[in-house]
Every structure is written in structure tokens, then in C-alpha cells.
Amino acid sequence: MRTIDWRGDHIVVIDQTKLPGGVVELSLRTVDELVIAIQRLAVRGAPALGAAGALGVALAVRTSREPEADIAALRAARPTAVNLARGVDRVLARLDDGPEAVLAEALDLLAEDGVCNRALGDRGASWLTDRIDGPVAVHTHCNAGGLACVEWGTALGVVRSLHDRNRLRHVYVDETRPLLQGARLTAWELAHLGVPHTLVADAAGPTVLARGFADAVVVGADRVVANGDVVNKIGTYPLALAAARAGIPFLVAAPESTVDASIPSGDQVEIEVRDGAEVLAFAGTRTAPAGTQALNIAFDVTPADLVTAIVTEDRIVEPARGERVA
Numbered sequence: 001m002r003t004i005d006w007r008g009d010h011i012v013v014i015d016q017t018k019l020p021g022g023v024v025e026l027s028l029r030t031v032d033e034l035v036i037a038i039q040r041l042a043v044r045g046a047p048a049l050g051a052a053g054a055l056g057v058a059l060a061v062r063t064s065r066e067p068e069a070d071i072a073a074l075r076a077a078r079p080t081a082v083n084l085a086r087g088v089d090r091v092l093a094r095l096d097d098g099p100e101a102v103l104a105e106a107l108d109l110l111a112e113d114g115v116c117n118r119a120l121g122d123r124g125a126s127w128l129t130d131r132i133d134g135p136v137a138v139h140t141h142c143n144a145g146g147l148a149c150v151e152w153g154t155a156l157g158v159v160r161s162l163h164d165r166n167r168l169r170h171v172y173v174d175e176t177r178p179l180l181q182g183a184r185l186t187a188w189e190l191a192h193l194g195v196p197h198t199l200v201a202d203a204a205g206p207t208v209l210a211r212g213f214a215d216a217v218v219v220g221a222d223r224v225v226a227n228g229d230v231v232n233k234i235g236t237y238p239l240a241l242a243a244a245r246a247g248i249p250f251l252v253a254a255p256e257s258t259v260d261a262s263i264p265s266g267d268q269v270e271i272e273v274r275d276g277a278e279v280l281a282f283a284g285t286r287t288a289p290a291g292t293q294a295l296n297i298a299f300d301v302t303p304a305d306l307v308t309a310i311v312t313e314d315r316i317v318e319p320a321r322g323e324r325v326a
């Protein structure tokens with residue numbers, strides 16, 4: 001099943017805030033509803049946000065009284081993953097061709113997602129098996145699976161390819177505070193795929209690597225910029241530091257639609273800062289004393305020199321060896 005799709009005259013998504021409790025579908029009939037769903041992470045992950053942006057324009061064309069304002073709000077609903085604005089802009093370019101052409105363009109983007117993810121997953125798996133003997137143990141962060149895309153997954157696409165080739169030993173999954181995408185979503189996906197996995201607290205990740213549990217770190221990305229810096233869920237950067245120290249590869253799996261050649265380096269990417277309330281609570285239950293201040297930085301930048309390789313559907317770039325993405 002696709003994470004996000006078009007049904008008749010509206011968008012349907014799997015509500016990711018409800019997982020792993022149940023697979024609950026959410027129908028989104030206006031751009032306002034879509035923007036709210038994006039901001040509360042009912043639909044999330046860079047490629048899925050690209051699909052949301054694309055389908056959102058199709059929805060705006062059909063339902064909005066002020067399509068321009070609605071589309072601007074949609075484009076800005078979350079700032080860090082480049083896919084959202086890119087999905088909006090790709091489909092907007094067909095506006096003059098009428099609502100059917102707009103929808104067709106959006107559906108093309110959705111169809112390409114699975115194709116790209118399978119290709120980059122295969123390429124990433126081959127890159128790893130060319131360098132690592134025997135079954136591979138992977139450490140991952142956040143959720144870069146089918147739920148973060150339309151289908152299949154990016155980092156978990158690599159994991160799935162390894163699994164299909166009988167070359168996967170184990171996956172270590174960071175829980176990914178504060179919203180627990182690793183614990184709630186990645187562990188759920190891996191269980192459904194029959195992939196052996198172990199959940200660890202985020203702070204344990206570097207020690208898991210230092211102790212040799214994993215052969216490689218494989219993560220997704222929200223934006224990859226020209227010099228090879230990688231923006232991804234907060235907590236990715238410490239894994240890259242630990243991977244370098246442990247002497248194991250740090251592999252980023254992302255489609256070309258996540259590459260932003262217009263931005264020279266990661267310090268120029270807008271990093272989303274979310275409501276501190278998410279940090280002051282655990283799974284919805286308040287944990288910090290009343291009056292505590294929280295800073296909720298949602299993404300970090302892994303500098304290019306710590307990124308062993310970036311794998312896309314078209315290519316492999318090795319920033320740590322000085323290769324540029326653009």
C-alpha cells in the first residue's frame with residue numbers, strides 16, 4: 001500500500017501519528033487539511049512530502065478559493081526537506097494545461113518514487129557488499145522506509161535489497177527522540193518485512209558503533225547540498241562522527257529529488273525548529289517539570305567529509321574523498 005495517494009477527488013495518507021497502534025487512513029479534502037497533516041507529521045519524510053506537495057497542488061486547483069495563497073502555505077509547511085517545495089513547483093509548471101494535466105503530473109511523481117527507491121536501494125546494497133564481506137549489519141536513524149516515501153524506502157530500500165540478497169545480518173534502529181520515528185515507524189516496518197532488528201536509545205548509537213555491532217550506518221536525507229553536506233533528522237551527525245571514529249562507512253541513500261544543487265553548503269539550509277513541547281514530553285506524556293524550557297531542533301547537518309557515500313537512483317558520490325554533488 002502507498003503511504004500517500006490520490007483517491008477520486010482527494011488525498012489519502014496513512015496517518016503516521018497512529019503507528020504502530022494501527023494503520024489508520026486519513027482523507028485530506030482541502031489544502032488546509034493537508035498543511036495541518038504535514039505539520040503534525042501525519043505525513044512525513046522527504047519523498048512523501050514531495051508527493052504531498054505535488055498532490056496538494058492538484059487539490060488546490062480543484063478545491064481552493066484562493067489557490068495561490070493555499071499553494072504558498074503548502075510550499076512553506078515544512079522548510080527543511082527540499083522535496084516539498086520541489087513537488088509543488090514541478091506540478092505548478094503544468095497549471096496552464098488544466099486540472100487533469102496537473103493531476104497527471106502529480107501522479108507521475110508518485111509513480112517515479114518507487115522506481116527511484118528500488119534503483120537506489122539496489123545500488124546502495126551493491127556498494128556495501130563490494131566493501132563488506134559476509135552478511136551486513138546496518139545502523140539507521142529516524143525512518144527512511146516506505147512510510148517516508150510513497151513506497152519502498154530509501155535507507156530501508158538499501159536494507160530491503162540486502163535482505164532480498166540474503167546479505168543482511170541485522171539492523172540497529174535509533175529510537176529517534178522526540179517523536180520516535182525509529183521506534184514507532186522503522187521498527188514497525190522492519191517487523192512487517194521480517195528483518196531482524198534491535199532498537200537502541202539515540203544516545204547509545206555511537207557506542208553501538210564503537211563496539212562493532214554494525215558494519216555501516218545507512219540513513220536517508222532531507223536535503224543534500226552541492227558540497228556533499230547532508231541534512232537529516234537530528235541525531236544523524238553524532239552517528240557520522242562515531243562511524244568515522246569506528247572506521248565504518250556512513251552511507252546516505254536519497255533520490256535525486258532530495259539533491260539541492262542551488263545551495264553551496266549545509267549551513268545555508270533552513271533547519272526546522274519545532275515546538276519545545278515535543279521535547280518536554282515522551283509519547284505524549286509530560287516528563288519535564290513545569291517551567292522547563294526546551295529547544296527542539298529537528299534536523300542536523302552532517303559535513304561532507306564525514307559522508308562516505310551518497311547513493312541516488314543515478315549515481316554514487318563519495319564526498320569524504322572530496323567528490324562534490326554539484
Ligand SMILES: CSC[C@@H](O)[C@@H](O)C(=O)COP(=O)(O)O
Pocket residue numbers: 041044045046047081141142143144145148149153154155181219220221222232233234298
Ligand atoms: C526517506 S526519508 C529521509 C528523511 O526525510 C528522514 O530521515 C527524516 O529526517 C524525516 O524527518 P521527519 O521529521 O520525520 O519528516
